[in-house]
Amino acid sequence: MTNNSILISTFYIVFTILSSNIGTAQSEADKVSSSITMDRVKGHLTFIASDELMGRNVGTPGIETAAMYIKSQLMSYGVNAAPSMDGFFQNIPLVTLDPPSGGRILINGNEFTLPNDFVIIGGSNIEAERSFSFADFNEEDQITSEKLKDKIVVSICGDGTTQSVQGWFYQSKEKIAKLKSIGAAGLIELYQSNKVPFKFLKQQFNRTQTTLKEDESDDFLHIWMDAGDENKVAELKEEGTVGLSIEVPEYKSIASKNVVGYVEGTDPDLRDEYIVYSAHYDHVGVGKPDSNQDSIYNGARDNGVGVTAILELARNVAMYPTKRSAIFVFFTAEEKGLLGSNYFVENAPVALEDIVYNFNIDNGGYNDTTIVSVVGLERTTAEDHIQSACNAFGLEGIEDPAKEEGLFDRSDNVNFAKKGIPAPTFSLGFRAFDAEIFKYYHQPSDEESSLNFGYLLKYFKSYALSARLIADAPSAPFWISGDKYYEDGVKLYKREQE
Ligand SMILES: [Zn+2]
Incomplete structure (x- = not known):
């Protein structure tokens, strides 16, 4: 009897604890x-992802639709405009620039x-005609008004600390x-890189560019010149006169926008902390036709799937x-x-230190x-939450299996990470970036018709x-200690060092 009753009460306690845990987890999943x-x-x-939206290229009617x-x-979900914004659109000053004509x-x-x-x-x-003078930016006394006023300054790309071309930029x-x-x-700047040959750079610059419009009056002459042939550029490393004849097409302004919505939190202590859920909705538009003569790049996976995820999350959070x-x-x-994400982090509707997480898709x-x-x-302490959520629907979360692709740095999450905000990117399941x-x-x-909707759901x-x-x-998630962006996070949130 005694034994039996102990057993029963133990069973009862275990069962109660279990069922109350299952109860909350269950209701969130429900x-x-x-x-x-x-x-x-x-x-x-x-x-x-319909053909009517023509691949949602920036600057086209499709992306506006x-x-x-x-x-x-x-709006139909009851989602609001973000604090300090007077609507759902954050207009972005983009410009396109055709390649120089001569x-x-x-x-x-x-x-x-x-x-x-060049x-x-x-x-x-x-x-x-202008006079030019060579200068080394690592030597402070060479970068002075007396030496360089009104001159074209010639220098070497970068400052010697990195070989990354983007870093030089x-x-x-x-x-x-x-x-x-x-x-x-x-x-x-004299350009010589073993990573990116000049001919690749040339291709990159010899097509229409879309970029963020910076300073309106920015017409400061900036040239990268191929320094592969040392003899040819030797004289540029001194002083003299340079004849310049350059024709640059006018910038064309284009309208584009981020779409932003907001649902206030329910907890009086936690509602001042914001989580940014994000997905890009643009794609690459119309281009080279494939073997079926299809030239519309619908972008169902990239990133119609992400847009759908954020819309449905927004609706869910508006309800609960x-x-x-x-x-x-x-x-x-x-x-x-x-x-778009670059502009967003520089012009966020709330203070960056109040954004505790970016969950990009x-x-x-x-x-x-x-x-x-x-x-x-x-890379962030949200791993357990993400893993248990995936498990709840019969899936398993895995870390990026194709590190060589540099995917962390190729989506919008990286603009948050650079500010110190923990920011992974959720992606459809891949074991390798393969055929x-x-x-x-x-x-x-x-296209939408090629998707496995059972999996997608x-x-x-x-x-x-x-x-x-x-x-x-x-508590809000944070970077794992030792991560590349850990220190930036400590600074942003004024955290105690661990
Ligand atoms: Zn994408």
Whole structure:
């Protein structure tokens, strides 16, 4: 008897604890399961990835229609405009710039022509002779007004600390700021890289670029010149006179926008913390036809799937608000170089230190319908939440299996990470970035009709439940100690060092 009664009471306690845990987990999963249905997700994807939207390229009517669709969906769910915004659209000043139509540089009878010998990164039309002077930016006494005022400054790309061409590009911006302040007339940088040969750079610059419009009056001449032939550029490393003849087409402004929605959190202590749920809604438009003569790049996976996930999460959170506040962002111009998210983090509707997490979703394709690939899964402490949410719908979360692709740095999450905000990207399941992925990735075949909706439904639910678990957890997730962005996070949130 005694033994038996102890057994019963132990069983009773264990059962009560278990069932109360299951009770909460269950009801969160139920909130997700009951609101996200097959009809709904098919409806979104059929619209977003339809031929009528012509691949949602920035600057076309198709992407504007997508923006209107997203906005009207958010409004119908009862989602609000974000704090400090007077509507759902965050307008972004983008410009397109056609490649320069002509350019010649003459130095002591040596002629350099566009685009074989140099590329123009910034500047306006010029037909003039100017004196130039070589300068080393690592030597402070060489960068002075006495030496360089009104001159074209010649220097070497970068500052010697990195071989990354993108790094050089950012260093150029700092150099130019300095040169402007001392009244220099332009900057020619000598380019030599073993990573990116000049001929690739040339191709990159010799097509229409879309970029964020920076300073309106920015016509500061900035050139990268091929320094592969040392003899040819030797004279540029001294002083003299340079003849410049350059024709630069006018910028064309284009309208584009991020779409932003907001649901306030329910917890008086946690509602001042915001989680940004994001997906880009642009794609690459119309292009080279495939073997079926299809030229519309529908972008169902990339990133109609992400748009659908955020729409359905927004609807779910509007129905069942979470403890933390939620900001839903649909970025434009991801495909042009993460421009929409770049603008967003520089012009966020709330203070960046109040954004505790960015849970981005972006998709190249999938080759395994039993998993979710989360780029950066192991890099933040939200891993357990994401894993248990995936498990709740029969999926398994795995870390980015194709690190060589640099995917963490190729989607909008990285603009948050650079500010210190923990930011992984949720993606359809792939074990490798292989032929099965490339069959659809940035191809006309990336259509809604080729999707496995049984898998997708589980995927959308996993994303939404992950979001809910993160948004309701007692403490916000953070970078794993030792991560590349850990220190930036410590600084942003003024955290104690661990
Ligand atoms: Zn994408």
